[in-house]
Amino acid sequence: MRQVAVIGVGQTEIGELWDRSLRSLAGDALQNAMQDAGLENAPDALFVSNMMASMLSNQTHLATVITDYVGWRGIEATTVEAACASGGMAFQAAVRAIASGAIDVAAVCGVEKMTDSLPNLTFKALATAADADYESVHGVTFVGLNAMIMRRYMHEYGVTREAFAPFAVNSHGNAMNNPNAMFKMKVSEQSYAHAPMIADPINRLDSAPICDGAAAIILCPLEMAADLSANAPIQVLASAAATDTIAIGDRRDLLSLDAAKASTQRAYAQAKLSPSDIDVFELHDAFSIIAALSLEAAGFAADGHGCDLALNGDITLGGRIPVSTMGGLKGRGHPIGATGIYELGDVVMQLRGAAGKNQVSGATIGMAQNIGGAGSTVVTHILGNR
């Protein structure tokens, strides 16, 4: 298996970008990533991650739309979808295509447009990530599913709502220094306490926003990186996915993200690393409860103690395991199909030492974890240079 490395990253700002189309957002992200890598020639293949274009923009076949738009006519192109984990799975597909020797240079682009539609349509589209036949059909929204998990967590472990506040404070604080972030605003424990309730106990500051955005990454064989780009290559040390039940009612244990556990364990084994080696963790904080459960599943806290890391300041930039260093899904934004690529791009910037005011000092190993549905698909990547 050939070793694979990242040589370019690019992002657009995240927001309600009503004057931008799917292809123009994707084009900007890809152009940024190509410029960052210093590449002029088209890659061999484009992998696009997206979840909602068919439902909200009447467009399937999106990878070829984008390939055509950016002037790479002729190259391979395919779209990868695993709900909110689409980005991580597309990245994995690119890594394996290069590792196999079938292609050399791959571009991965995550893109999503969610804000042009009536809210009802967007919520319906989001709900397709759950079990259509056994969950969504009853009318439960995606926030509702996560609210049930959070309620059970609070009940089971005796954790209060207030214990989740530091996740919002951390994400929004970090977002303030990210020019691409949607919410560059300070959030305090007090504003968290007074945030309007969306699906009790999940309030507005517990949940990631509906938004638009695109992010891209350029990958190549590690052995070719020096010839292709002036950037120091960031190696892909592990790429591992796992699944759980699609419906949360079928779970072995509602409060255990088994797929996240399996995915991170496989990733640690591939990279021959353990939680203590991880300097930065871009986790999937679509909801505060998921941030807590992810920290537990990845081995940073015991079950029921994810919030302790937040309360202790361990998740801050100077803490033991910094998370959401550029704002995460809550502060930076969560354009569904693009999120996994934003996470990976943020890890790359940290490992390059190029995260500006949000730089985690001495970061050499970073982990990005992308979660689809309510923990149903989880894909974990470990990047770094050793």
Next chain:
Amino acid sequence: MRQVAVIGVGQTEIGELWDRSLRSLAGDALQNAMQDAGLENAPDALFVSNMMASMLSNQTHLATVITDYVGWRGIEATTVEAACASGGMAFQAAVRAIASGAIDVAAVCGVEKMTDSLPNLTFKALATAADADYESVHGVTFVGLNAMIMRRYMHEYGVTREAFAPFAVNSHGNAMNNPNAMFKMKVSEQSYAHAPMIADPINRLDSAPICDGAAAIILCPLEMAADLSANAPIQVLASAAATDTIAIGDRRDLLSLDAAKASTQRAYAQAKLSPSDIDVFELHDAFSIIAALSLEAAGFAADGHGCDLALNGDITLGGRIPVSTMGGLKGRGHPIGATGIYELGDVVMQLRGAAGKNQVSGATIGMAQNIGGAGSTVVTHILGNR
């Protein structure tokens, strides 16, 4: 790169399967393929190809739905989409995952349900394969786009509608011996001449049906095939994709499937083979005109002469280059996201010598070509043992 082989294939019947859900169809196809391979343990990963579940069944995240349903909880799962070429691209993703060494055993499952929805919804979903912003928005249907290509072809090369009849006669004739085919009925030149017009010059016998179905394939490293399965492995000799413009109005030449040309040339180069080596060609006859253009693009006929092969009987089971040997998209059926897997499965059955009454005598090398949109994404696989 590890060599990859097919050790199991499975299909459901194709039809208007109103009493079956996406997951139950996929489950049947996967069970058939696993039984065919003789495998009991779950594979390492499931790759699902589908285009319309989000729009017609309110379900994204389909690969995890299916993984959960068939009892493979925990394994990797992802959905691959490239409109009608989804099947071929999912197969390619599986081949590369195995070739890279990341996984050993992969299941690929194509599934589509198109007949439960109001026709307007299904046509709208089909149109998402074209350019939403510059083609579909004007109201042109997918059949309409292909009708424009066929009209231009007839005009440019002086070919009559009647010259396309043998494609329908061949496909339906072959479908009669395929228990899974939707249309097991004889079609004559006369019935073709009197078939109702859908989008002039495309008539009902020129176009593949709206239908439901699922097909599956089990893959593993060639070196492990003998240990895993009693079936003689069928090797993947080439896997190559290419793209063209998404909108047909942007084409270099409306009558040249450039992506099909590039894809087949890359495939021939990978396999070190030429058109004369191909014993069976499962082409993408969603419309008769596409069958003609594919034969030209793949090097079996000069431009403008694709219909000659049909008129001469060269495409029949005993001819020079048998196509649609189990009925093709027109006779067997075209459940969009599943079609590429049906094509590959039919090639495998031919190469095993297990195609029954439709066996192509002495077939050792087979090619399957899966086309997305009006020639916008093309993926070609060559299978066989040498």
